[in-house]
Amino acid sequence: MATAYEPRELPSALLTDPEMIRACRTRDFAGIFTLVRRRAGIYGSRIAGLCGMTPSRVGEIMAGQRRLAHIDVIERVADGLRIPGAMLGLARRPWELPADSEVTEVAQEPDEPPAPARAASAPLSTELDGILHRVAGQKVSRSALTALQSSIEDYWRRDDQHGGAALRPAVVGQLHYAQQLIDRTGEGPLRRGLMTVAAELARMAGWAYFDARQYSTARGYFAQALQLAQRVDDRQFIANVLSCLSLQATYEGDAREAAALASAAQDTARHTESPDLVMAMLHMREAFAHATLRSPAECHRAIAKAHTHFERHGSGPAPQWVRYFDETKLIVDTGIALAQLGEHRQAEPLIAEGLRREHRDQQRGRALHAFWLASTQLHNGALEQACSTADSALDLATHVDSPRVVGHVREFHTRLNDHASEAPVVAFEAKMRAAFG
Template sequence: MPEPYRSKELPVSLLTDPAMIEACQARDFGRIFQLVKARAGIYPSTIARRCDLTPSRVGEVMAGRRQLLHMDVIERISDGLRIPGHMLGLARRSWETPQNLTAVPRESPEEPTPTDAQVASGLPGADVDSILALAAERDLSPSTLDALHSSIADYWRRDDEHGGETLRPAVVGQLRYVVGLLREQRPTPMRNGLHSIAAELARLTGWTYFDARQYNQARAYFTEALGLAKAVEDRQLMANVLACMSLQATYQDKPGDALALVTAAQDQARGAEGTTPRVQAMLAMREAFAHAVLGNRGATHRAISEAHSHFGRISADDPDPAWVAYFDEPKLIVDTGIAHGRLGEAALAEPLIADALRREPRSNHRGRAFHALWLARTQLHRGKLDEACHTAMDALAPAAAVSSRRVAGHLREFYEQLEPFRRETAAVAFEARLREALPRQVSGSPRP
């Protein structure tokens, strides 16, 4: 085993210590970090670097002033400190596979089934694909750009309904196709249109990775989208991409990055000609999210007020970009509720999220699941256990219908927040429904 890898491992004596096992089961990261420092000689600054946290946050956790609850942060700690996944209630981590484990080929490889062989023989090879591409007509027209825009709108609709996991290969394929078209000489209007389409396809790809909580891949595609938009000085689209990256940073528990990114987004929008009130309202709400995660109450309220002020100036004649059409009144309301919820202002959050949820289209499975879980969390925060569990039950069907690890993470967090009430009738009923609808969400979880 290479020495750099070995140096990352914690001593076996620590991993088998009852105190460490108990701290991991409770996800008491303050105690875990203290044990790692005392028993493995790994100091807070190194813990922060390995786990992609700030040293001040590690210090707050060790002092008992902060808890770490987000699943992606827990996964980073498991990977950064080499704590086996099962100790923290996670799936087996990729690095836990023994280095000397190799696959042994069968002595007699199985022949593909006739169906597989027929399918394979019916598809052209890569060389033929290249030849056909060279022979194809490459003349583009405005109607071609309209068709590509329509396909993007359809991708977003299907992403809302089903999630992006199965959608992603088609989106990436179309992105690479459009990027290929950009390598040829085009009139400036056509070239600018292709750049904008490629940027939006890259943003959509990044979004599908973000929704799957594959943050490194998401960041790579968001960065590609930013570069494509910058090539044609589409500042509004640049602002939108930066806003997506800001939202991702809030999920990664990096509020400082979130605020810096949304501030840059607003700078781009202010420098763009014809930035619409709807775009400005969306960006102000993303700023509110960043401030809320930082705990900046006054700044959060100011950003919320600014978002509503911009939204009030929206006109039917505004030349809104297609990518901001989703930010309608129900979205403004639910985001306002979520911002209050992030601040711990559950009494303000609950009626707003409930109102928006009533207006949510039935076809938007991810939105319904996501917002129902936020409503359940605010109700639980207000001591309304029965209502919270009932609302969370309403989230199970849409959560099961959509492939979204982000929604699954919120569901898991709500389930864990029920721990003090696990024997209550409402919590027992919810867990039974959860195990029936989404058994993987509770596999490996401690039972009462």
């Protein structure tokens, strides 16, 4: 049971009702309180408790015998009944974006990057220490390598479906285990295979921390992945890790560094065997950086190169880790690059088509792309359509644990500031608060 002064969310159907919007715009509190009573079942005494007034005063207001003019009392009504500030001509109220959706770089775990090489191999806990001790005497076999490779594929699938937060302890634990196996394996194909697996686990750990917006920790694991890939001279994988660092730099607002890293990745992969699909992905990462720098010519040139390499690749061989970059990904990434560049008319149909094609299990990717689509629709003047798309994106966002997705929610919400009193925005914000609250 709610306490007398506990705020309560009004139904979005009421907040978006034209009669309620008119009453709020004119600060007709008699009409507001009457609608709240009829449509939300909140009677005068409850309204009084929520808004810090006496029941008799609320009764007089509802009867038209008194009016509210003092701004502090109007703010109490907005906060008590959860009426968005813009509807009453106020600034956004503190509760309009839930605290749960705040994203900081140190949200869940200490933001301390591991040492790039051996220091990161220390056991995570006494329990893990015991497990490693028990397996220490066992001979490393090809089946152990196969099992590790299989677990990586499963981790990536689950990461795309649910986000990486819950996977980080398992991935880091597998990485430490792989390093223990490397230490007990002599030179040869098996040791090289274990180093390749460890490099992918380190990259995945970096990716999981990047998705959590814990960027310093992510860089530490990416550095570890680079060192392992260098030890087996896997130039394509080195390029892959550099591309991850490029994308992270774009998110951190350092677009020049992002462009430099993407170029370095291309130089690393250019003369490797069957590089076209890898090069297509790398040129798209470069396009993101140039779009952020607002460099149209360079961005379009990078997009064109990405498409050329993709068409040249066809169905040829490619490393397992880049096979996610299919035609659907090429289309949606092209749309996102154009949106970052500010070419929203050209971007919208591409992102919409990519979203239509994407597999339903790719929930995090679909959530991210849906918010990009909503943003382009908003820039193109389709407010109601943008909020409808964002509603769908919220449905997806609630099924993944990804601060990066939440960051996109916040960015889209900020772009709605100029339309805060419009019915579609009020409805979206109500759904957003319910989703994060």
